[in-house]
Amino acid sequence: MDTWTIQKLLSWVTKYLADKGVDSPRLSAELLLGHVLSMARIELYAKFNTVVEPGQLDRLHELVKRAGQHEPVAYLAGETEFYSLALKVTPDCMIPRPETELLVQRAVEFLRTRIGKRLVCDLCTGCGCVAVAIARNHPDARIVATDMSEAALAVAAENVAKHQLHNRIDLLCGDLFDPLVLESDTDKFDLIVCNPPYVSADELEALDKNVRDYEPRLALFAGADGLDLYRRIVEKVDQFLKPDAVLMLEIGYSQGPAVRELLDQSGAFAELKIEKDSHNNDRVAIATRASI
Ligand SMILES: C[S@@+](CC[C@H](N)C(=O)[O-])C[C@H]1O[C@@H](n2cnc3c(N)ncnc32)[C@H](O)[C@@H]1O
Missing domain, CATH: 3.40.50.150 (Vaccinia Virus protein VP39)
Known part of the structure; x- marks a missing residue:
């Protein structure tokens, strides 16, 4: 069975989102994976070879599918970055641009x-x-x-x-x-x-x-x-x-x-x-x- 490391997942999700025409596919992939693993984006890079658990893979798969259908990644991840600050966002507010x-x-x-x-x-x-x-x-x-x-x-x-x-x-x-x-x-x-x-x-x-x-x-x-x-x-x-x-x-x-x-x-x-x-x-x- 394939093992999915953070590095491999980031590449796969980035390509999937790019193929679906999602804006900023790499950043979106990082936000979604970071959300599922409860890690800051920078941590993903420090833990490139960590193997992701099956339950987390299922959760990521669901979110990536929704992002591919153009649901905003910031809402799916529950946060975004603005002026280099991490901010919470929900569908109740506009996503900062x-x-x-x-x-x-x-x-x-x-x-x-x-x-x-x-x-x-x-x-x-x-x-x-x-x-x-x-x-x-x-x-x-x-x-x-x-x-x-x-x-x-x-x-x-x-x-x-x-x-x-x-x-x-x-x-x-x-x-x-x-x-x-x-x-x-x-x-x-x-x-x-x-x-x-x-x-x-x-x-x-x-x-x-x-x-x-x-x-x-x-x-x-x-x-x-x-x-x-x-x-x-x-x-x-x-x-x-x-x-x-x-x-x-x-x-x-x-x-x-x-x-x-x-x-x-x-x-x-x-x-x-x-x-x-x-x-x-x-x-x-x-x-x-x-x-x-
Ligand atoms: C374009 S969003 C800007 C949100 C945020 N300041 C930003 O820059 O991302 C506009 C905001 O105005 C609020 N709004 C709309 N009409 C309003 C009104 N008449 N009085 C106060 N707030 C209003 C909306 O609820 C929304 O949060």
């Missing part, structure tokens, strides 16, 4: 230019990836993160605990700014970040099956043109920002001009910038508020 790391990078860079306590708000936090990554990379950031989904916030709470950030991240449930209570101007934010839903009605059909059929609708869709959440954020954001604070929004690749216009028309910002991601697509809108 590498593109969103640009939002975190710009947020951390901005916070480093400020002195003293930095108050940050992360709207639409989902599994908490943006809030957790900012807090882990900026020790003085104190973050309030909100989401409308109780179930997504339960996942965020696990990620906050996993990274021992409960003293610096508060999670609140509600529609956009609704859960925020400002008792005085000192409660206003230095930075508001948000990766809102931004898929338009027309884009629905073009979405990959693993997104359309598995990720929460609440995390994806934002009205006919995909701009509903931006409109609602821009309408209210001014009252939550300090005089020289910044708003950073992740945007869809085609939404740069429309989001720029919305921000411009609000009259609340002195400077607007649309940043491109590593694929040269518009990805983050950065709006600096007018000083008073």
Whole structure:
């Protein structure tokens, strides 16, 4: 009978997933095998010649089959990596995307230019990836993160605990700014970040099956043109920002001009910038508020 070592399984699963057209087949194979064996990805390489038990092989086989049918690997493995951090994910929250790391990078860079306590708000936090990554990379950031989904916030709470950030991240449930209570101007934010839903009605059909059929609708869709959440954020954001604070929004690749216009028309910002991601697509809108 064949013995299946970790090394042999990684090769076999990678090829199987590649043949089925699954994205990042090697990484996916590592995540699934690591999940079944309760090992970090790096451990798999240290234990290349370990023989995998029949029960574990059966479990892996089932998961690999589902991944081959385009069920998201992050949901099957129950975790993903974002900004080099391991995060729990479930079908209750969107899977963090590498593109969103640009939002975190710009947020951390901005916070480093400020002195003293930095108050940050992360709207639409989902599994908490943006809030957790900012807090882990900026020790003085104190973050309030909100989401409308109780179930997504339960996942965020696990990620906050996993990274021992409960003293610096508060999670609140509600529609956009609704859960925020400002008792005085000192409660206003230095930075508001948000990766809102931004898929338009027309884009629905073009979405990959693993997104359309598995990720929460609440995390994806934002009205006919995909701009509903931006409109609602821009309408209210001014009252939550300090005089020289910044708003950073992740945007869809085609939404740069429309989001720029919305921000411009609000009259609340002195400077607007649309940043491109590593694929040269518009990805983050950065709006600096007018000083008073
Ligand atoms: C695109 S996902 C982003 C999740 C996470 N921040 C990320 O970057 O991966 C959008 C999130 O917004 C939440 N959401 C949708 N509409 C909302 C609203 N009106 N108020 C608050 N949260 C909302 C969804 O539940 C979802 O978790």
